[in-house]
Amino acid sequence: MFQLSKKIEYALIALRHMAMGHAGQIFTAKEIADKYHIPYDLLAKVMQKLAKKGYITSYQGLHGGYTLTRNPSELKVSAIINAIEEKQTVAIIQCEAESPENCIIHSTCTIKNPLVRLQTTINKMFDELTITEMV
């Protein structure tokens, strides 16, 4: 528990790689998968999601690939995480990640508040960390 998923790590690795190239440079999923020994299919999916969310721009066809659409300094890790995982994923307690009613002890739970406070700080950290800090 408490780990970033492989998908997120792959996304970060890919984005960092792209951030090191020159502006507008096209990268293919295959090229990145090979370089970092990442399973191609999985990376492809991850990049498709990043494209769908607008963080990278995709070009189909021969000589296609992806370019960064934004400046790396605008690529917050928090945003990338949320782009790839569906539910609010940086939520150390479950009632913050999904609907509170899912936890049967929600009404009697007494540990929520201190943990939520802690989470706020963590959120801020992921918010302030951008791809720029990774190159």
Added chain:
Amino acid sequence: MFQLSKKIEYALIALRHMAMGHAGQIFTAKEIADKYHIPYDLLAKVMQKLAKKGYITSYQGLHGGYTLTRNPSELKVSAIINAIEEKQTVAIIQCEAESPENCIIHSTCTIKNPLVRLQTTINKMFDELTITEMV
């Protein structure tokens, strides 16, 4: 991902509950399970682990139960987490949680360092948070 497990939440709830009683007061697993609508068997296991690690003291037999062995202010959340989960669990990247060789891209990975730095801060937060802050 990135959530505390139910076991840990149950441990925190139980310890907080115990911290609210008077020093040396005995609590049973059943009593706490009932009060917070936690599955008894699961909570029992959790408390057994806490007892084994010395955070609470167990008394068997009729009118048995558990008492807090330490002052709540000495009960770090980080320690409780590690008591219950086996491997280094507050490790946002996998190579920090287990042996780095398990990650086939470890040698080529380029995102480790910034994340490790972030993790250091998170560790500190869990280290500074004690049960006292929860009562």
Added chain:
DNA sequence: TAAAATACGACCATATAAGTCCTAATTTTA
């Protein structure tokens, strides 16, 4: 038209998490 790329859904295998069940062992008390 062939090649190389993205797009995307379906699927599978494995691991983890969560919960349950069963049977001791211990202690107290009626």
Added chain:
DNA sequence: TAAAATTAGGACTTATATGGTCGTATTTTA
């Protein structure tokens, strides 16, 4: 001494999440 209430702990089951794979379109260029 027997029954009751408790901890102790292993085995098991189920549910869910993760990581990965496969198959097939679609798009674009040479």
